[in-house]
Amino acid sequence: MEPIKVLVVDDEPNIRDLLSTSLRFAGFSVHSVGNGSDAVFAAEKGNPDIILLDVMLPDMSGFNVTKKLRSMGIDVPVLFLTARDETEDKITGLTVGGDDYMTKPFSLDEIVARINAILRRTRQAETEESLLEVGEVRINQDAHEVFVNETEVDLSPTEYKLLRFLMSNANRVLTKAQILDHVWEYDFNGEMGIVESYVSYIRKKLDPLTTEPVIQTKRGVGYMFKSTK
Amino acid sequence: MEPIKVLVVDDEPNIRDLLSTSLRFAGFSVHSVGNGSDAVFAAEKGNPDIILLDVMLPDMSGFNVTKKLRSMGIDVPVLFLTARDETEDKITGLTVGGDDYMTKPFSLDEIVARINAILRRTRQAETEESLLEVGEVRINQDAHEVFVNETEVDLSPTEYKLLRFLMSNANRVLTKAQILDHVWEYDFNGEMGIVESYVSYIRKKLDPLTTEPVIQTKRGVGYMFKSTK
DNA sequence: ACGGGCTATCAGGAATCTCTCAGCAACCCG
């Protein structure tokens, strides 16, 4: 199975590098460009499976890039990146077809999750599963629902993202820095103690329902979601 | 089961692309042209199951396109697209047979619903079901009627479209942007708060009749119609 | 013209979430 090809389009080199590095690490094949016309060219030649497209580009808007692509018969799904304070009417009309959008600053784990969600929807026959199950805990990513042995657990958005990151890296120790970098928005500049807080929140909600604690503390290193196999 | 073939005829490329993308994503096989004579040619060669036909075309009117097709023995059903301020006598007389019409701007969900309705009528033995039932709620799409446990509920047009969209994506979280893009007309440029309002309207009408709330709020994400399985 | 239903906006308040902090517990080392 050849890797999934992602085209990243953003004029800020920092964002490009951030996305390229982490998406490549997540197993995608990444190509990145910095403006709209390069994007159209690269989309035509490179035949990507999905495009990450900033809506504010120096030469042309991301909206026009997709219009151009659609008129050329290229209907690759697009995940738009937009500044949070962008007026909302610029966003409406973007999520046609399998498209979606994210506001900057985003979190890297969320980007990967959205990409997989879009690919799941557009090529539905594929294997990719919306269910993430480790031990007694099960996540339905379509419904954003979390179950422990058939009982549903209610999590806040950040709790949900943290648990998903821990579970998709089950049986692997993650440092607080790694967790912070993947689960929190990339411009977060608070303390790492917040990871401890949210691990505590999750434990308080999950552990009463499991036979043994789900998140192990590796003192001096980080945390690990353990699958009782 | 091979996909249903739709021929889109409109001289505005924006509309063509919008329709092509979203209909393709909805599972149809789409071919699109920009004028009347191309439409006749494509209808003859492509053998579509339905035609989406703008009544105002540069070379010939949509009315003449259908006349030409009928005289050639091609009686494929047609869904006319017309501007809102078009005089109505131009519209009447068009919708003979299984035909129908929609005024621009339309909503994407409504287009798909109309196409399915027409196909249901013309090839009635087909599989597509006019009834949409999730949990305690049942929609009869032919009659535009909504029932909760055998009691009919009266909904406004927008409430009905929103409920239908939520129900046809039951057990999947939909963001407010997605809802806005599918349920509201494509040129709507208001705020997303209107989705909250209409969810509130629907809840006020449905929840008194159900054993548990039908629409769940996924805070920070969107809304989901939940089927109590 | 009038009334009624519908759409869309807005604002106040309710509910929930995020993040920090501080005190305490647990652990590790000598």
Place this chain on the structure above:
DNA sequence: CGGGTTGCTGAGAGATTCCTGATAGCCCGT
């Protein structure tokens, strides 16, 4: 065993998100 370090968790301020009643404009049929 004692001191230093690291992790845990309750409390709470501030921010965000959501809900809903009030309201104005619009269109439609009477």
